[in-house]
Every structure is written in C-alpha cells, then in structure tokens.
Amino acid sequence: MAKNNNNLSAPQFHDPEKARQYLERTVWPYGPVCPHCGTVGDHYELKGKSTRPGLYKCHMCREPFTVTVGTVFERSKIPLNKWLMAVYLLCSSKKGMSSHQLHRTLGVTYKTAWFMTHRIREAMKTNPSGLLGSGGGTVEADETFWLNSKRSKKGREYKGRGFKHKEKILALVERGGQVRSFHIPEVNASNLRPVLKAQMAKDAHLMTDEHSSYKAFGHLFASHQHVKHGQGEYVRGNVHTNTVEGYFSLLKRGLIGTYHHCSAKHLQRYVTEFDFRYNNRSRLGIEDKERADIALQGIVGKRLTYRPINPEVASEQT
Structure with missing residues (x-):
C-alpha cells in the first residue's frame, strides 16, 4: 500500500495560523533567521493585542521580521494556507497546474493566481550543485x-x-x-x-x-x-x-x-518548473510533501514583485 505523506486535508492548508507555524518549521529548521542581518536564533517574539502572530525582533539589528519577509510571499495579502496549498498543488501535479485551474481551486482572481504561480516557479529555481556527469557519468x-x-x-x-x-x-x-x-x-x-x-x-x-x-x-x-x-x-x-x-x-x-x-518572455520559468519536479521525482525517493517542502525552502531571498514581470496575463489560457 502506497505511503500517504500528505493530503489536502492537512491543517496547514486550511488554517492561516497553522500554515505560518508549518512554514516557520520548514524555512527555519534551526530557529528564526533575521532576513535583515542574517542572525540565527538571537531574537524575541513580539506579543500584544495589536501585534500580529509570528512577529519577531532581532537583538542584533533591532529590526522586526516575520517568516515571509525577504521571500516570494512578502507583503502578499493572500492567506498563507492558500499559498501552501498552491505550492503543494503545483509540486504534486506531474504536468503542472494552470493559473485558471488554480484560481478556481483557491477562490482567488485569475490575475492573482497567475502571479502566485510565477512566484512559486521563482522559488523552484535552484543553484546547481556540481557538474553533470562527474566521475565518468x-x-x-x-x-x-x-x-x-x-x-x-x-x-x-x-x-x-x-x-x-x-x-x-x-x-x-x-x-x-x-x-x-x-x-x-x-x-x-x-x-x-x-x-x-x-x-x-x-x-x-x-x-x-x-x-x-x-x-x-x-x-x-x-x-x-x-x-x-x-x-x-x-x-x-x-x-x-x-x-x-x-x-x-x-x-x-x-x-x-x-x-x-x-x-518567450516567461518560457524559461515554465521549463524551470518541469526541471524542479523531475529533479525531485518519486524515483529518487522524493514524494509530494517533500517536494513541496523543498520548494518552500527556496522562497527565501527571492522576492518577486508584479511590475518587473510585466505580464501579459492573457498569454496563458486554460
């Protein structure tokens, strides 16, 4: 019987607070990292009636931050649980998922879904480690x-x-x-x-x-x-x-x-998406949950705003 690593009924896909906690565990496995100065663990959590959950302050640079600062999720008004569901869907769909399908599934506008998918593809970009064929391959x-x-x-x-x-x-x-x-x-x-x-x-x-x-x-x-x-x-x-x-x-x-x-402007991003899924395929022992977690780990340091993409939103139609 196949092992079910995860499914869409998991709490992080339905509760924004659970999603934040899940994202913190995935992105910060060794404790919070200040995106402003890079300090690890030297922080304290800000608390109060008017303070949003998950807000920290760095002891070193004295700057406040959350897990989404400095990532492709920064300043997004989309709930984190919908972001995590979008990442999971795009990573688990072997032939991808169109922005139209995502906008219907998540209940967001098509323009929002289009921007989400491109930001997720940005997170899928990895720095190649080593040369192909090393050791006589x-x-x-x-x-x-x-x-x-x-x-x-x-x-x-x-x-x-x-x-x-x-x-x-x-x-x-x-x-x-x-x-x-x-x-x-x-x-x-x-x-x-x-x-x-x-x-x-x-x-x-x-x-x-x-x-x-x-x-x-x-x-x-x-x-x-x-x-x-x-x-x-x-x-x-x-x-x-x-x-x-x-x-x-x-x-x-x-x-x-x-x-x-x-x-042609965005073709490389689509190709990168297929590269990511192939390089993290089941045959290598990486299942849907692990693949989505790897993509989440890639959100750091890749903030992508809408203006530089200059999209022709109607160019992807499903």
Whole structure:
C-alpha cells in the first residue's frame, strides 16, 4: 500500500495560523533567521493585542521580521494556507497546474493566481550543485522546439514550417540524475558550447543525436557518441538519447495540455518548473510533501514583485 505523506486535508492548508507555524518549521529548521542581518536564533517574539502572530525582533539589528519577509510571499495579502496549498498543488501535479485551474481551486482572481504561480516557479529555481556527469557519468544532450500559435495577416492561426520562428529549448540529462534545461536563442555551436562547458564535467560521456553543432566541441569531454536519427538509428548499445527525449515528452505534454500558450518572455520559468519536479521525482525517493517542502525552502531571498514581470496575463489560457 502506497505511503500517504500528505493530503489536502492537512491543517496547514486550511488554517492561516497553522500554515505560518508549518512554514516557520520548514524555512527555519534551526530557529528564526533575521532576513535583515542574517542572525540565527538571537531574537524575541513580539506579543500584544495589536501585534500580529509570528512577529519577531532581532537583538542584533533591532529590526522586526516575520517568516515571509525577504521571500516570494512578502507583503502578499493572500492567506498563507492558500499559498501552501498552491505550492503543494503545483509540486504534486506531474504536468503542472494552470493559473485558471488554480484560481478556481483557491477562490482567488485569475490575475492573482497567475502571479502566485510565477512566484512559486521563482522559488523552484535552484543553484546547481556540481557538474553533470562527474566521475565518468553519462549525460544526454538534445534540443526541442516550442511553437506558440502564430497569426496571419487575416488573423487566422497557423503553424509555420521550419524552426526559425520557434522557441528553442536545450536540455542536459544525467542518466539516473538531474536535468538542466535552458531557453536558448538558436541551436548552434556558439550557443551550445558555453552551456555544456559550464554544466558538464570534463570526464563526462556525452550522448547526442547527429546534430553537427555538437561535433565542434564533443572532444572537450571524455567521449562523445551520437545516434543517427535521420537514418532510423535510435539505440546502439549504450548510445542513445532516450532519457532526454522522455523528459521532453513530459515537458511538451505539460506545455501543450496544461499551459497551452507560454510566451518567450516567461518560457524559461515554465521549463524551470518541469526541471524542479523531475529533479525531485518519486524515483529518487522524493514524494509530494517533500517536494513541496523543498520548494518552500527556496522562497527565501527571492522576492518577486508584479511590475518587473510585466505580464501579459492573457498569454496563458486554460
């Protein structure tokens, strides 16, 4: 019988005070941390009839703070229990959850739900630890294309031929490990080379398709082997790109089936969301609750306001 780590009946999803306590335990496992000076544990809680729960004051810098100060939740008027539910839903939905679905589920406006999902995606951004393929591992590299609907002069939607008008996404997947994806301007050696050099270890074994751009710098790694998709070759012994193509399959099902239309401006955030869930997948022993907790731990130091995003809210429709 599968282990049920958490569900939407948990108290932190229905009570703002329980949600605050849960968030404090998750974000501050060793006690409150002052977001102004970074002091850990040297604080006291402010109490009084007019004082809101969870307000602390730092002994060092004398500044007041709560668990949401300096995070993507800062100054939000949305109850914390709804924030925690939104994080859980986005982390537990394999192909994502649209802002329209979230606005219906949480009872907030679509504009609010749209902003919430982008702030949660900001929390999902992680600083990569180590290089892919370290110790002689195998890394598969491939690119895919994302086409938003185009309109002709008569206003009719169409899908053009070729790839020039499409958005390009490069993904590097370490077999049995992590994926790192990047929205790149063009698929050529000048764009691929710096990404692979920065993300892959020199002793890694690179697997690609026959795209000529990889041949220009494949010698930088322990080995470079490729399969010839154009000739109907997809597997040759241990040489294949099936892992990265499987990841692209999940990504495309989410973009097409859940989000439908992702502008080029925000495409990297959507890709980062799918990277996060893949890198914290069940096969690695990380279930929905742990995945949501990891996202909550990433809210710190990433305050995101509405104005810099400059959203075209109507661009995501479900």
